Amino acid sequence: xxxxxxxxxxxxxxxxxxxxxDVTFSVGENETLALIGPNGAGKTTSFNLITGFFRPDAGSIxxxxxxxxxxxxxxxxxxxxxxxxxxxxxxxxxxxxxxxxTGAFLRDKRxxxxxxxxxEAIDFVGLSAKEQTPARDLTTIDQRRLEMARALAxxxxxxxxxxxxxxxxxxxxxxxxxxxxxxSKRGLTIVIVEHVMRAIMAVARHIVVLDHGQKIAEGSPxxxxxxPEVIRAYLGSGYAHVPxxxxx
Amino acid sequence: MKRNWRAxxxxxxxxxxxxLLVLPLSVKSAFVLDxxxxxxxxxxxxxxxxxxxxxxxxxxxxxxxxxxxGAYTSTILQIDFDISPWIGMLAGGVVAALASxxxxxxxxxxxxxxxxxxxxxxxxxxxxxxxxxxxxxxGAEGTTIPNLGNAPLMMQFDAKSAYYYVALGLLVIGLAxxxxxxxxxxxxxxxxxxxxxxxxxxxxxxxxxxxxxxxMISAFLTALAGTFYIQxxxxxxxxxxxxxxxxxxxxxxxxxxxxxxLWGPVIGTVLLxxxxxxxxSWLGSRIGGIQLTVYSLILMAVILWRPTGIMGFLREMRxxxxxxxxxxx
Numbered sequence: 348x349x350x351x352x353x354x355x356x357x358x359x360x361x362x363x364x365x366x367x368x369d370v371t372f373s374v375g376e377n378e379t380l381a382l383i384g385p386n387g388a389g390k391t392t393s394f395n396l397i398t399g400f401f402r403p404d405a406g407s408i409x410x411x412x413x414x415x416x417x418x419x420x421x422x423x424x425x426x427x428x429x430x431x432x433x434x435x436x437x438x439x440x441x442x443x444x445x446x447x448x449t450g451a452f453l454r455d456k457r458x459x460x461x462x463x464x465x466x467e468a469i470d471f472v473g474l475s476a477k478e479q480t481p482a483r484d485l486t487t488i489d490q491r492r493l494e495m496a497r498a499l500a501x502x503x504x505x506x507x508x509x510x511x512x513x514x515x516x517x518x519x520x521x522x523x524x525x526x527x528x529x530x531s532k533r534g535l536t537i538v539i540v541e542h543v544m545r546a547i548m549a550v551a552r553h554i555v556v557l558d559h560g561q562k563i564a565e566g567s568p569x570x571x572x573x574x575p576e577v578i579r580a581y582l583g584s585g586y587a588h589v590p591x592x593x594x595x
Numbered sequence: 596m597k598r599n600w601r602a603x604x605x606x607x608x609x610x611x612x613x614x615l616l617v618l619p620l621s622v623k624s625a626f627v628l629d630x631x632x633x634x635x636x637x638x639x640x641x642x643x644x645x646x647x648x649x650x651x652x653x654x655x656x657x658x659x660x661x662x663x664x665g666a667y668t669s670t671i672l673q674i675d676f677d678i679s680p681w682i683g684m685l686a687g688g689v690v691a692a693l694a695s696x697x698x699x700x701x702x703x704x705x706x707x708x709x710x711x712x713x714x715x716x717x718x719x720x721x722x723x724x725x726x727x728x729x730x731x732x733x734g735a736e737g738t739t740i741p742n743l744g745n746a747p748l749m750m751q752f753d754a755k756s757a758y759y760y761v762a763l764g765l766l767v768i769g770l771a772x773x774x775x776x777x778x779x780x781x782x783x784x785x786x787x788x789x790x791x792x793x794x795x796x797x798x799x800x801x802x803x804x805x806x807x808x809x810x811m812i813s814a815f816l817t818a819l820a821g822t823f824y825i826q827x828x829x830x831x832x833x834x835x836x837x838x839x840x841x842x843x844x845x846x847x848x849x850x851x852x853x854x855x856x857l858w859g860p861v862i863g864t865v866l867l868x869x870x871x872x873x874x875x876s877w878l879g880s881r882i883g884g885i886q887l888t889v890y891s892l893i894l895m896a897v898i899l900w901r902p903t904g905i906m907g908f909l910r911e912m913r914x915x916x917x918x919x920x921x922x923x924x
Contacts, residue, residue, distance in 0.1 A: 420796040421801045430797055436794035452783060453798065497798055498798065
């Protein structure tokens with residue numbers, strides 16, 4: 348399988364804090380990879396490094412065969428990497444349609460073409476009924492949907508989703524999981540940062556676990572929930588129901 | 596209903612255009628005509644400011660820097676090199692646009708209030724430069740513009756109404772540029788930058804380049820106003836050309852009228868300039884400072900109750916639920 352994203356020995360420190368230390372992993376094309384770990388493990392920092400918001404102190408990031416360290420966020424987006432933010436950042440004064448059109452302009456500067464593409468993306472995330480709503484009036488899940496539609500309108504090949512399910516109720520989580528499944532079927536490579544384990548198990552084929560900025564484990568969902576180091580650092584012994592039930 | 600309103604827009608615009616064109620012919624009072632010219636001029640400056648300050652929400656309070664650069668460029672060209680202010684006006688625009696590059700390079704590193712303070716500082720520095728360097732800019736005394744009588748090619752007119760038409764032309768140019776920006780991807784990009792710069796970058800907007808480019812356009816237009824104003828009052832000195840109150844007025848008329856809207860600066864200027872002129876003629880100097888007091892009260896009222904300005908207020912009125920709305924959902 349061709350690699351969409353290859354991260355080698357990535358490091359970033361903020362003063363005395365080593366936010367990301369020597370992290371290496373890669374994502375194959377059309378694969379869905381989950382990045383998990385406790386708060387402060389360096390997940391969002393990794394996202395910011397990959398998307399050009401922070402500059403790494405060391406290491407390399409190759410996306411679709413091109414080194415992207417040093418590129419600015421908008422260049423990285425033009426290269427096919429789109430992201431959402433942990434705290435949604437909608438353009439509050441603009442309507443949903445205008446928000447998504449702004450993303451669509453990356454590939455086509457004509458108003459009509461952008462509007463059409465934006466409508467497709469809005470329809471895809473199920474927000475068509477609220478097309479004319481100002482973004483600031485949306486609920487949390489709709490703001491997340493909007494962020495996804497806006498990212499999709501830039502026609503990415505790799506989508507980085509930062510905690511899109513935080514604060515959603517169980518049925519909303521199911522909707523979000525279905526949406527991510529749909530995106531994956533369209534051929535997108537997805538990297539997802541998430542705390543909702545139920546969702547991760549449903550969407551991810553591969554999981555990378557970070558703790559204190561370091562990679563402590565990597566593998567399939569089943570391997571990860573049984574990994575003693577992951578249970579100690581993140582999941583807690585209560586979560587290890589799979590091996591526990593087998594042991595009984 | 597909405598469609599009717601849209602269809603009647605060209606008609607309404609036509610009517611307004613005719614009124615504006617005929618107006619100076621029916622007004623005999625030089626005082627009233629002067630007020631009209633001030634309204635057109637400040638509406639134009641506000642429109643230039645609004646492109647960057649309104650749409651992209653980069654709150655500059657240093658736009659007088661470009662007003663002054665435009666004024667001095669055309670005046671120096673006219674007096675030292677005998678070049679017509681019409682050409683000087685364009686030259687001033689180019690000088691201002693070029694000056695906006697290093698100024699923007701410095702100021703755009705900062706965001707929010709820090710950006711605003713930095714723009715004020717750059718305008719002050721420019722004023723000091725023109726104050727101290729007497730050799731090429733007449734220092735603090737300034738200079739009068741030689742009166743050539745009626746010389747349209749040198750932007751000098753006997754009839755005051757001619758100045759009115761020049762100012763009107765400037766305003767139309769400013770509004771046309773704004774209209775084009777609003778209807779292209781540039782308008783979307785600017786508003787997105789103003790709303791959230793990081794999110795805009797994340798979806799492929801080159802925010803630093805957009806800000807730089809719109810700042811250049813804004814500076815260019817503001818400089819045209821500087822040339823016009825100096826030609827209109829026949830006098831230039833640093834205190835006039837770099838008067839801080841012009842920076843304030845540019846932002847104020849836009850905020851009161853509604854930032855980031857096509858007509859906001861025009862409506863704001865009409866309201867503020869008319870109020871100030873009426874107060875001046877009714878009260879004269881009997882109550883000192885009353886004009887500034889009323890200005891401040893209007894600004895406070897707008898920021899407290901209608902932060903989206905008069906345009907925002909009108910839009911909300913139109914969207915009131917009890918009003919007939921086009922079937923949508």
